[in-house]
Structure formats: structure tokens, C-alpha cells
Amino acid sequence: MIFDTVDKILLELLQKDAKQTTKALSMQLNLSKTAVYERIKKLEKEGVIKGYTAILDKKKINKSFVVFCHVRLVQHTKEHIVSFEQEVKKLQEVLECYHVSGDYDYILKVNVEGMVAYREFMTTKLTSLKHIGSTHSIFMIEEVKNTTVVKL
Amino acid sequence: MIFDTVDKILLELLQKDAKQTTKALSMQLNLSKTAVYERIKKLEKEGVIKGYTAILDKKKINKSFVVFCHVRLVQHTKEHIVSFEQEVKKLQEVLECYHVSGDYDYILKVNVEGMVAYREFMTTKLTSLKHIGSTHSIFMIEEVKNTTVVKL
DNA sequence: AATGAAAATACAAGTTT
DNA sequence: AAACTTGTATTTTCATT
Numbered sequence: 051m052i053f054d055t056v057d058k059i060l061l062e063l064l065q066k067d068a069k070q071t072t073k074a075l076s077m078q079l080n081l082s083k084t085a086v087y088e089r090i091k092k093l094e095k096e097g098v099i100k101g102y103t104a105i106l107d108k109k110k111i112n113k114s115f116v117v118f119c120h121v122r123l124v125q126h127t128k129e130h131i132v133s134f135e136q137e138v139k140k141l142q143e144v145l146e147c148y149h150v151s152g153d154y155d156y157i158l159k160v161n162v163e164g165m166v167a168y169r170e171f172m173t174t175k176l177t178s179l180k181h182i183g184s185t186h187s188i189f190m191i192e193e194v195k196n197t198t199v200v201k202l
Numbered sequence: 203m204i205f206d207t208v209d210k211i212l213l214e215l216l217q218k219d220a221k222q223t224t225k226a227l228s229m230q231l232n233l234s235k236t237a238v239y240e241r242i243k244k245l246e247k248e249g250v251i252k253g254y255t256a257i258l259d260k261k262k263i264n265k266s267f268v269v270f271c272h273v274r275l276v277q278h279t280k281e282h283i284v285s286f287e288q289e290v291k292k293l294q295e296v297l298e299c300y301h302v303s304g305d306y307d308y309i310l311k312v313n314v315e316g317m318v319a320y321r322e323f324m325t326t327k328l329t330s331l332k333h334i335g336s337t338h339s340i341f342m343i344e345e346v347k348n349t350t351v352v353k354l
Numbered sequence: 355a356a357t358g359a360a361a362a363t364a365c366a367a368g369t370t371t
Numbered sequence: 372a373a374a375c376t377t378g379t380a381t382t383t384t385c386a387t388t
Contacts, residue, residue: 051262061263064256068220071383082355087385098262103350104216105252110203111213113352116300118270118309135346142353147346148268157270157340161352188309194287194299198255198350200265200313201294223362234376239363241374 051096056081058202060089061098065199068102105198108161115164116190119176120154122183130181137179143171154186203248208233210354212241213250217351220254257350260313267316268342271328272306274335282333289331295323306338 053061056079063075076086093099108114123130131149138147138158146159158176162168168187176185205213208231215227228238245251260266275282283301290299290310298311310328314320320339328337 053263061256061258065258066253066255068254068256072385073383083383084355084385091385096262097259100257100259102220102254102256103218104213104220104254105350106213106217106352107249107252108352110248110250111205111352111354113354118300118302139347144347145350145352146348148270148342149344149346150270151341151343156346189303190300191303192301194301194308195291195296196298198257198297200258200260200263200297202263202265225362235363236365236377237375239365243364 051098053202057089057093060086061093061202062199064090064099108193112163113161115162115168116193117160117162117168118188118190119158119160119172120186120188121156121158121176122154122185123156123181124183125181126155134179134181141171141175143175203250205354209241209245212238213245213354214351216242216251260345264315265313267314267320268345269312269314269320270340270342271310271312271324272338272340273308273310273328274306274337275308275333276335277333278307286331286333293323293327295327 059079060075063070063078072083072086072090076083079086090099108116121134123134134156135147135149138144138156143160143162144158145161146157148157149155150157160168160171162171172185172187176182211231212227215222215230224235224238224242228235231238242251260268273286275286286308287299287301290296290308295312295314296310297313298309300309301307302309312320312323314323324337324339328334
């Protein structure tokens with residue numbers, strides 16, 4: 051799919067505030083409400099817009115502890131990889147998981163209440179997964195920047 | 203602020219789909235539309251809900267290349283830290299930046315088109331920041347999981 | 355792009371706990 | 372007092388033209 055300038059601005063506006071009305075958007079884009087509406091529906095249908103979500107303040111919901119957990123598997127067979135990825139997807143504390151290059155195989159972004167909860171997560175959930183070799187945790191001291199808004 | 207069960211379910215529902223109507227929410231919560239509406243307004247006012255955003259498909263917008271870039275500063279004076287953090291916030295390619303424990307000072311999540319764009323980012327933007335000592339890049343091979351939905 | 359019916363939101367007034 | 376329900380004016384959505 052190809053995006054023109056209007057699409058690009060529209061997607062940025064929707065990333066910044068998804069609850070804007072089509073009227074508000076139409077004024078910013080110098081278009082009619084209907085034209086904006088049709089573009090949004092198309093972007094949703096094409097799967098460019100996967101959905102809409104509320105962004106919560108992690109501190110206010112008592113989930114401000116973020117850890118990057120590097121994971122190495124004992125083996126790299128298809129079976130090991132598939133099995134690990136399936137299991138890790140089910141862990142609600144793991145917000146993100148990437149298969150990566152380098153010394154470790156995976157990077158997990160883990161979000162919990164605090165150190166006690168992290169220790170609990172490590173001992174009861176993560177290390178009990180099959181095929182895990184070693185792990186290395188990097189703790190977040192401060193969140194400097196965190197945005198979901200991608201420029202197009 | 204204290205959350206009851208209704209608040210917790212409501213926040214999860216809004217994270218899963220922020221565009222649900224209050225009517226749809228009210229039926230899932232066994233409440234009136236107005237009660238749900240008032241709760242949402244309160245959560246927004248208190249800053250628990252920071253905003254609403256559209257989630258885009260990174261592949262479809264040609265921004266599927268993700269790199270975790272570890273950064274070490276040459277010095278750790280207040281001035282160096284403040285200066286680096288100010289500058290890194292301005293870089294649109296950096297979606298996330300955390301001050302972390304361990305060998306490196308910061309972890310940056312960088313999102314660009316591909317390797318060529320990343321090289322360009324590194325050489326023209328990142329390494330031209332003041333006070334940068336060394337960097338270490340870990341490249342994403344595959345996104346296994348990526349959610350913004352936090353369980354309460 | 356404009357129209358207009360249907361639906362959703364915003365809000366007032368009154369009720370329950 | 373806080374949170375709920377009902378009722379309604381205004382605004383938005385969205386199919387039709």
C-alpha cells in the first residue's frame with residue numbers, strides 16, 4: 051500500500067490522539083469529514099491501523115518496574131525455539147519479546163510492580179520454561195522517553 | 203488512587219480496544235452508560251489514562267527494523283546526563299530510552315526502515331550527540347511479542 | 355462532498371447506598 | 372458524599388445519495 055501526504059499526517063494524528071473526531075481531523079487536514087472517514091476505514095481494513103489502545107501511566111497503576119531480560123537457549127533447534135516462543139507469549143509480565151542477534155537469543159521487556167515481583171517472576175515463571183540456558187537482567191533506573199508514535 | 207475491580211476490568215478493556223463505545227463497555231461491566239462514562243472521565247482526569255493511540259503495523263508502514271542500542275557516556279556528571287537525555291528525546295527514530303543499570307548507561311529502542319537507515323541514524327545523529335562514549339547494537343531478527351496491554 | 359437517519363456522547367436531575 | 376440510574380440535548384458516525 052502506498053501512502054500520500056494526507057495518509058501520513060492522518061496516521062500521525064491518530065497516533066497522537068486516537069479519540070479525535072473525524073471533524074477535528076478534517077479541519078487539520080483541510081478535507082471533508084467524509085473523506086477523512088473513508089481514509090480511516092481503508093487504513094483499518096488494510097491492517098495498517100491494527101487497533102486503538104489506551105495508554106496508562108505505569109506509575110499510577112503501580113507497574114513502574116521495567117527490566118530488560120536477555121535470554122539464551124540451551125539449544126537452537128526449531129523445536130526449542132517454537133516451544134520457548136509459545137510459552138513466553140503467555141506470560142503477562144512480558145510486554146515485548148524479540149529474537150535478536152548477538153550473545154543472547156532473546157530480549158524480553160518485563161513489566162512488574164517491583165523487585166520482589168521480578169524475583170518471583172524469574173524464579174517461578176521464566177526459569178521454569180523449558181530450554182532456557184542463561185539469563186541476564188538489566189534494570190531500568192529511569193524512563194527517559196517512551197512513545198508509540200512512529201513518524202512516517 | 204485506589205482501583206476497584208470495575209476500574210481494573212475497565213482499564214483492561216480500554217487497553218484492548220479504546221474505541222469501544224460506552225454502551226458496549228457498560229454491558230460488559232453490568233453498569234449504566236453514564237456510570238462507565240464517569241469512571242472513564244475520572245481515570246482520564248487523574249492521569250491514569252494518559253491518552254489514546256492508534257497502533258500501526260510496522261511492516262505495512264515500512265518501519266519494521268528495530269534495534270536495541272546500548273549507550274555508554276564518557277562521564278556521568280549531571281550536566282552530561284541532562285544534556286544527553288534532552289538531545290535523545292528529540293530523535294524521532296528513538297521510540298524508547300531508558301537509563302539502566304549494568305555495563306551501559308542507556309538502552310535505546312530505535313525504529314527505522316532498515317540497515318541502511320540505521321547506519322545513517324548512527325553516523326549522522328546518534329554518535330554526533332555530545333558525551334557519547336561507546337555504543338553496542340543488538341538487532342531484532344523477529345518480533346515474537348509486542349503488546350502495550352498491562353494487566354492490573 | 356453533502357445529506358440525514360441512527361447511534362453515541364455529554365450532561366442534568368433525581369435515586370440509592 | 373459518592374456512585375448509580377434514567378432521561379435528554381447535542382454531537383458524531385456512517386450509509387445513501
